Amino acid sequence: MVQDRRVVALFIGSILLLGVIIGGPLVYAIMLSFYSAKSFVGELQWVGLANYAKTIQDPLFWQAFANGLMIALAAIFLQVVLGVGIALVLNRRFFGQSVVRAVSILPYFLPTVVACLIAQWILDPNYGLLKSILASFGIGIADWSAQGVTARGTIVLVSVWLWTPFVITCVLAGLQTIPTQLYEAARVDGAGAWRQFWHITVPGLRSVLVVVILLRGIWMFNKFDLIWLLTKGGPLNQTETLPTLAYRKSFLEFNLGGGAAVATLSFLILAGVMLIYLRLFPIDDAKQGR
Amino acid sequence: MARISLQHVSKSFGGGHGPSAVKDFCLEIEDGELIVFVGPSGCGKSTTLRMIAGLEEATSGAILIGGRNVTHLPPKDRNVAMVFQNYALYPQKTVYDNMAFGLYVRGEDRKEIDRRVKAAAVSLDLEALLDRKPRQLSGGQMQRVALGRALVRDPDVFLLDEPLSNLDAKLRVKMREEIATLHARLGATMIFVTHDQVEAMTLGDRIVIMRDGVIQQAGKPLELYDRPANTFVAGFIGSPEMNLVNGQLVEDGERLAVRSGDLTLRIPENTFATQEKNVTLGIRPEHLVIADGSPLEMSVSLVEQIGAQTYLLGMIAGHKMRAVFERRDEIRSGDKVPIAFPTERLHLFSSAGGATLRKTEGRVAVHAKECA
Structure with a gap:
């Protein structure tokens, strides 16, 4: 009985702690979105749904949403395709396999700020490494940060560099769970490498991929540091996403209510998309191969 | 159906310099014969079977199926079907698709695939299970599906790698009878690997007893029982x-x-x-x-x-x-x-x-x- 009470106490304690850490700020942010406020210390003025009305009428909100979606989809697609491809190569036995595996995961250990600085040193149109290499062949380089497509492309590129190792690690782990006998059975059945991939590897990785895409989707859609460090939403809001917009409104324009409304809408959109996604690709069913 | 000839087949791992799993294996298997490879764990029986399937490359020697040298051919070009110890059913496919897969990848006509899968399902009493996934089946049912997958292919040779090892004692006896009946009906060349001497004695037209990669004796079950070639065979056969x-x-x-x-x-x-x-x-x-x-x-x-x-x-x-x-x-x-x-x-x-x-x-x- 004493044991039971302790377990209940620990359970309630952890729920309360989580409530304070996660629930508190969430409730506060949602509450803030119904007020007008210039700072966190000043007096709050109730405005009802006015912040939401303003936000959804703001073309910049929808542009930020579209930008975020584009960047997230492109990044996830490349991260998953490259991650699966590289994991398949690393899963084969070859000389120095463990060293190559370790090296391939290295970028994941880099702090985002360091990765962004490295990317800028390489890509800078005036003094970057890429510029000097291309210049030695007589080729000029355009300013990637001056155009929306190249700026978004750069964000995607750096995110792929940083987070593909995460996908590689997950997929490599997933590959270990596929019994080799399935491949042997398929070989005897007459399936070549391509059919083995589609009929055994992909279904076998389904549960891993469902989770990886879910996590990468959430993280990419909410990505702030990488975008802020590389482009600050520019040029001309071409890389503005909902997190950077919320930050800009709250901390640069001192419109806390507006920023909170953007953040709350972003949260609701993401939650909605993820619920639909999990309905379409249930994790449990994927695991059981339904 | 086909005759199989194994001529001085050897297998060593580690690029041919490692330990030998099979040494100078010579055997002629007649068309329609059910031959059993038996021996303790690590005796090389499964490795030999896998070399016949093409899942392992022979380090030396030649393997002929139906007079055709298949030593260096991939499994798909040998027209063999294999039943694995753990069934190796494709977990995401239905029973029907598991059985149809081998025909589908060979570009067989849809109607022909359907005809053959359904015929195999009838003969193995799997008709009611065709829409199920492997995880919804019992061990015995999974093994029958694995047999069905081999059956629909109409292969030259059936290779069975300890197919009854994961079943309980009662089911083993039942499946043993089913395999014997199937063999009698098809008249197919079958190679059955087991470590169980009772399975070997009851199923095999002939038995090959192996130890440390070497054939100890090959012969009819009662020949091995009556006239064991050495103390190992004498001790292995009979209980x-x-x-x-x-x-x-x-x-x-x-x-x-x-x-x-x-x-x-x-x-x-x-x-x-x-x-x-x-x-x-x-x-x-x-x-x-x-x-x-x-x-x-x-x-x-x-x-x-x-x-x-x-x-x-x-x-x-x-x-x-x-x-x-x-x-x-x-x-x-x-x-x-x-x-x-x-x-x-x-x-x-x-x-x-x-x-x-x-x-x-x-x-x-x-x-x-x-x-x-």
Whole structure:
């Protein structure tokens, strides 16, 4: 009985702690979105749904949403395709396999700020490494940060560099769970490498991929540091996403209510998309191969 | 269906320089024969099967299926079908798709695929399960699906790698019967790998016993039982295993006998080569007889009643031995039972190497014939 009470106490304690850490700020942010406020210390003025009305009428909100979606989809697609491809190569036995595996995961250990600085040193149109290499062949380089497509492309590129190792690690782990006998059975059945991939590897990785895409989707859609460090939403809001917009409104324009409304809408959109996604690709069913 | 010829096939791992899993394996398997590879774990039986399937490359030697040299061909070009120990069913596919997959990848016509899958399902009693996924099946059902997957392909050879090992005892017997029936109906060439000598004895037209990558003996089940080529085969085939006693050949009056401690047993005339002095005498537990008035007695230390038979464990003239009799309810632990050794049932092996001393028999002869 004493044991039971302790377990209940620990359970309630952890729920309360989580409530304070996660629930508190969430409730506060949602509450803030119904007020007008210039700072966190000043007096709050109730405005009802006015912040939401303003936000959804703001073309910049929808542009930020579209930008975020584009960047997230492109990044996830490349991260998953490259991650699966590289994991398949690393899963084969070859000389120095463990060293190559370790090296391939290295970028994941880099702090985002360091990765962004490295990317800028390489890509800078005036003094970057890429510029000097291309210049030695007589080729000029355009300013990637001056155009929306190249700026978004750069964000995607750096995110792929940083987070593909995460996908590689997950997929490599997933590959270990596929019994080799399935491949042997398929070989005897007459399936070549391509059919083995589609009929055994992909279904076998389904549960891993469902989770990886879910996590990468959430993280990419909410990505702030990488975008802020590389482009600050520019040029001309071409890389503005909902997190950077919320930050800009709250901390640069001192419109806390507006920023909170953007953040709350972003949260609701993401939650909605993820619920639909999990309905379409249930994790449990994927695991059981339904 | 096809004849299979294995000619001096060897396999060593680690790029050909590692330990040998199979050494100089020679065997001719007739068209329509069900042959069983049997032996303890690590004897090379599964490796040999996998080389025939093309899942392992032979380090040396040649493998011919239907007269065609397939040694270096990939599995898909050998027209073999394989049933795996863990069934290896595709978990995301239905029973129907599992069975159809091999035909689908070979570009077979949809109607033909459907016809063949349904025919196989009828013959294996799988019709009601066609829409199920493997995880919704019992072990026996999964094994039948694995058989069905092999069956629809209409292969030259069926390769079965310990297909009954994961089933419970009762189901094993049932599936064994199903495989035997299937073989009789199809008349297909089948190779069945097992470590269970009962499976080997009951299923095989012929049995190949292996140890450490080397064929110990190949022959019909009762040949192996009656005339084991060496002490390993003698011990492996038959349950409980053969009693083996080390002794010396001595003259006992006009006849030759084997003496070991207090035990002296005459051996039949003109049956064994008798130039070696140190020998191993063998007699199967079920060949010992209770003979009132016999000077030899078994001091029984353990009685096992298994229904139709009574198993005894005890000492005879200082040697630990097993005996099997028709049911004897009256024997108790501690009893002394008079025992006789029928001379014609005795086996004699060389103490050095364990090869049989029976004239005109032996592993060497079998091996030489297969490799000729």
